[in-house]
Amino acid sequence: MLNLSHKKLEVYTISMSMVKEVYRITALFPAAELYGIVSQLRRASVSVISNLAEGAARKSGKEKRRFYEISRSSVVEIDTQLEISLMLSFLSKEDILKLKEYNESIFRILSTMIRNLGHEFQAETDTLKSKPSINH
Numbered sequence: 001m002l003n004l005s006h007k008k009l010e011v012y013t014i015s016m017s018m019v020k021e022v023y024r025i026t027a028l029f030p031a032a033e034l035y036g037i038v039s040q041l042r043r044a045s046v047s048v049i050s051n052l053a054e055g056a057a058r059k060s061g062k063e064k065r066r067f068y069e070i071s072r073s074s075v076v077e078i079d080t081q082l083e084i085s086l087m088l089s090f091l092s093k094e095d096i097l098k099l100k101e102y103n104e105s106i107f108r109i110l111s112t113m114i115r116n117l118g119h120e121f122q123a124e125t126d127t128l129k130s131k132p133s134i135n136h
Helices: 008-027 037-057 061-087 099-130
Strands: none
Touching: 008 037, 008 099, 037 061, 061 099
């Protein structure tokens, strides 16, 4: 495995813990849901951390931000799938306490990262606009 700086980020370690918890908790679902909500939850949790990693590897702030937005959207997807799991009584509120905490933390941190990259992108754009053009 590569020793990359994004693996030291708090959001990365929380996301990794979330993946582990999603796999643990979905093992409790009915077998008939293996290719339904179990698969959806597992793929969404892997998507969170995968897009975080891919975004961190991108050079431009605009590209980083886009992958972090995709990652954050997968967090929202997990939230919806947990609501469905509660509604269908596959899980109890107690079952998802840890996942809810992970989801909220990841969403908050990613939102801050996205907002900060947006400010950087705006500053770069403003700088480019303010440079005088050279006409020959």
